[in-house]
Amino acid sequence: RLKAAVHYTVGCLCEEVASDREMPFSKQTIAAISELTFRQCETFAKDLEMFARHAKRSTINTEDVKLLARRSNSLLKYITEKNEELTQFNTEQKTKKK
Incomplete structure (x- = not known):
């Protein structure tokens, strides 16, 4: 569900860029950007959790x-x-x- 939301948002942003710069994005490109974005967000979440844990806190x-x-x-x-x-x-x- 969250992954679908990321994919939708990336699609909307790609459409916006495509209309501004007259540069269309293929479905495969949008899917690749979505996957990379989702994975990067997962990494960010883990890093934030580790930073808080290192500081002996349970809250980021x-x-x-x-x-x-x-x-x-x-x-x-x-x-x-x-x-x-x-x-x-x-x-x-x-x-x-x-």
Whole structure:
């Protein structure tokens, strides 16, 4: 079921790219991209679990996600910015409740 959802989403993204760049994707290409995406997500999930376990936690947190994204500077920067925005928003919400 999850694999089917990934395949559907990849298909939609491929259609979008195909229409923008006038470059069609074959069904085999979409299937290959879907399979690679699903396997990469499985690897990410296992890595995140191991990072949390190594830190003696049972819950994955943002530090684990940042560690996972450490090889992509742009992704790490984006995640860090969003985390700071979320932290600031949560702080403001707590202040309003008091």
